[in-house]
Amino acid sequence: MVKICCIGAGYVGGPTMAVIALKCPSVEVAVVDISIPRINAWNSDQLPIYEPGLDDVVKQCRGKNLFFSTDVEKHVSEADIVFVSVNTPTKTRGLGAGKAADLTYWESAARMIADVSKSDKIVVEKSTVPVKTAEAIEKILTHNSKGINFQILSNPEFLAEGTAIQDLFKPDRVLIGGRETPEGLKAVKALKDVYAHWVPDERILTTNLWSAELSKLAANAFLAQRISSVNAMSALCEATGADVTQVSFAVGTDSRIGPKFLNASVGFGGSCFQKDILNLVYICECNGLPEVAEYWKQVIKINDYQKTRFVNRVVASMFNTVANKKVAILGFAFKKDTGDTRETPAIDVCKGLLGDKARLSIYDPQVTEDQIQRDLTMNKFDWDHPLHLQPMSPTTVKQVNVVWDAYEATKDAHAVCILTEWDEFKTLDFQKIYDNMQKPAFVFDGRNIINADKLREIGFIVYSIGKPLDAWLKDMPAGQKSNSTGGTPNTSRRPRGRPPGSKNKSKPPIIVTRDSPNALRAHVLEVSPGNDIVDNLAVYACRRSRGVCVLSGTGTIKNVTLRQPVAAPGGSVVTLHGQFKILFLSGTVLPPPVRRHVAILRKVRIQE
Numbered sequence: 001m002v003k004i005c006c007i008g009a010g011y012v013g014g015p016t017m018a019v020i021a022l023k024c025p026s027v028e029v030a031v032v033d034i035s036i037p038r039i040n041a042w043n044s045d046q047l048p049i050y051e052p053g054l055d056d057v058v059k060q061c062r063g064k065n066l067f068f069s070t071d072v073e074k075h076v077s078e079a080d081i082v083f084v085s086v087n088t089p090t091k092t093r094g095l096g097a098g099k100a101a102d103l104t105y106w107e108s109a110a111r112m113i114a115d116v117s118k119s120d121k122i123v124v125e126k127s128t129v130p131v132k133t134a135e136a137i138e139k140i141l142t143h144n145s146k147g148i149n150f151q152i153l154s155n156p157e158f159l160a161e162g163t164a165i166q167d168l169f170k171p172d173r174v175l176i177g178g179r180e181t182p183e184g185l186k187a188v189k190a191l192k193d194v195y196a197h198w199v200p201d202e203r204i205l206t207t208n209l210w211s212a213e214l215s216k217l218a219a220n221a222f223l224a225q226r227i228s229s230v231n232a233m234s235a236l237c238e239a240t241g242a243d244v245t246q247v248s249f250a251v252g253t254d255s256r257i258g259p260k261f262l263n264a265s266v267g268f269g270g271s272c273f274q275k276d277i278l279n280l281v282y283i284c285e286c287n288g289l290p291e292v293a294e295y296w297k298q299v300i301k302i303n304d305y306q307k308t309r310f311v312n313r314v315v316a317s318m319f320n321t322v323a324n325k326k327v328a329i330l331g332f333a334f335k336k337d338t339g340d341t342r343e344t345p346a347i348d349v350c351k352g353l354l355g356d357k358a359r360l361s362i363y364d365p366q367v368t369e370d371q372i373q374r375d376l377t378m379n380k381f382d383w384d385h386p387l388h389l390q391p392m393s394p395t396t397v398k399q400v401n402v403v404w405d406a407y408e409a410t411k412d413a414h415a416v417c418i419l420t421e422w423d424e425f426k427t428l429d430f431q432k433i434y435d436n437m438q439k440p441a442f443v444f445d446g447r448n449i450i451n452a453d454k455l456r457e458i459g460f461i462v463y464s465i466g467k468p469l470d471a472w473l474k475d476m477p478a479g480q481k482s483n484s485t486g487g488t489p490n491t492s493r494r495p496r497g498r499p500p501g502s503k504n505k506s507k508p509p510i511i512v513t514r515d516s517p518n519a520l521r522a523h524v525l526e527v528s529p530g531n532d533i534v535d536n537l538a539v540y541a542c543r544r545s546r547g548v549c550v551l552s553g554t555g556t557i558k559n560v561t562l563r564q565p566v567a568a569p570g571g572s573v574v575t576l577h578g579q580f581k582i583l584f585l586s587g588t589v590l591p592p593p594v595r596r597h598v599a600i601l602r603k604v605r606i607q608e
């Protein structure tokens with residue numbers, strides 16, 4: 001019986017090995033990891049990752065030919081084929097920091113394989129690694145081999161989280177790279193035989209080692225580039241009145257381009273795209289190709305720009321400040337059908353809004369409070385280290401409240417930001433949400449999943465990425481960079497001086513609302529039908545611990561109770577029934593600890 005061992009029981013190692021075990025009953029598969037909680041979870045009913053269809057596959061073969069264990073050395077020494085699927089984070093220190101791949105975990109796995117092996121082995125790179133990594137790994141293994149023969153193969157994984165099981169069942173292709181020597185070709189054939197249990201022969205591609213390694217980086221760079229291309233178009237669509245959905249449909253029907261991966265959004269995320277492109281950029285620089293490096297860097301710059309642009313749009317639309325306003329965040333995972341939050345755009349958007357002092361109420365069906373707090377306090381790239389090496393007890397962000405229901409998150413909120421395209425968000429009762437929100441009520445759809453027209457009919461002010469703007473949003477210039485957003489900083493500098501040929505333009509009005517606690521701020525409040533105006537204002541003042549000075553009001557009211565000042569001679573209460581139009585409304589409402597009767601709504605002039 002062929003024995004396979006996979007080092008690393010993560011998003012790739014776990015599902016990939018479970019599918020190999022399912023499809024190859026004659027192969028014994030052990031998945032090993034240094035993380036005890038992770039292995040315990042794989043052996044329980046609560047798997048450590050959420051992936052549609054995964055539970056079913058694991059249940060069918062766990063304990064038969066699929067095993068999860070922390071006994072790394074035992075299973076490695078017994079295996080014929082060792083997959084290495086460990087983290088390959090971006091380096092945070094030293095040479096190549098912020099770009100190059102950190103191969104610490106890979107190297108320590110390779111040294112351990114060399115130490116414990118007693119028989120020949122095929123070692124398979126499953127992790128995404130820089131091109132030429134196999135050469136380095138080969139050196140480590142052969143220098144410590146004690147006469148054992150190791151063959152290194154590159155077999156990069158192309159699954160996408162959220163559809164991993166489908167992708168593994170029916171891959172577009174399986175790529176195997178190996179040495180073009182008799183031993184290398186034999187090793188390639190041995191691995192090909194494993195996949196041949198369920199993947200058609202024409203879908204198993206074999207190449208040399210370096211082509212396989214580079215193909216994975218190239219594939220991710222191309223995918224991310226499509227997203228950045230359509231996101232760049234989305235900014236132009238907003239500026240011109242074009243609709244990005246119509247543009248991408250028209251572009252995607254060209255058979256040379258194709259329709260996939262052309263949805264505009266708040267930006268791409270996930271553990272791979274940014275990391276792999278940075279890695280590619282570094283490799284280009286090291287190979288003396290600065291122009292090529294610069295080209296790929298732009299894909300990440302546009303992604304950062306898109307997140308910053310989204311935050312700016314939210315802040316600018318809400319009178320240029322979100323200080324102390326409740327903003328509901330629907331969705332935190334980097335895409336639907338996964339609980340994975342690695343490099344999710346939600347992190348930068350939330351940090352940006354928190355930088356402007358918003359209060360956030362976050363709901364995601366698959367992400368825990370602990371994870372969200374961790375993500376919002378962790379340093380860049382720290383997430384890509386095994387759990388036990390990450391900061392143990394992150395400080396929590398106080399302005400963040402994580403809830404388990406979209407209606408709870410949106411209650412009393414000023415705005416809703418949709419950051420993950422979960423299907424359940426499409427069927428929310430937006431009328432109910434609107435009724436329970438502060439007015440004007442805003443929806444910022446970062447995934448273009450809601451029916452904007454319907455929401456506008458309800459009364460929302462809606463922003464959908466790359467779509468024609470509401471009149472309200474057009475009047476709120478959001479193109480400028482906001483220094484207060486904590487999102488990924490935009491490093492590009494504007495050239496000095498006026499562009500050639502430009503004239504003096506009329507300047508947009510400057511909105512002077514700063515968050516000094518004592519500054520006056522203008523608010524438009526809408527009191528819903530059936531509500532008492534004074535009560536509403538009192539609740540509003542109380543929640544914000546602020547005095548409210550009412551300057552004017554419009555609309556119609558019913559059942560008016562006019563209280564004459566108590567001290568006035570003959571002071572009394574006059575109650576008027578019927579429908580009245582407000583001509584003039586002024587007054588002051590003070591928050592606690594001032595006693596309620598001191599809060600006075602002074603003047604209402606009404607007309608029958």
Ligand SMILES: NC(=O)c1ccc[n+]([C@@H]2O[C@H](COP(=O)([O-])OP(=O)(O)OC[C@H]3O[C@@H](n4cnc5c(N)ncnc54)[C@H](O)[C@@H]3O)[C@@H](O)[C@H]2O)c1
Pocket residue numbers: 007008009010011012013032033034035038072085086087088105108109126127128129157158159160161271272384386387
């Ligand atoms: N997540 C994806 O969608 C995806 C897709 C394709 C490729 N990849 C690549 O696959 C690799 C793994 O990604 P992932 O998402 O599964 O990461 P992950 O963090 O989910 O899993 C990696 C696991 O390796 C374990 N590990 C680290 N060092 C170890 C060691 N010396 N011995 C035993 N276990 C060790 C960690 O504890 C962790 O559980 C990365 O290189 C990634 O770029 C990821």
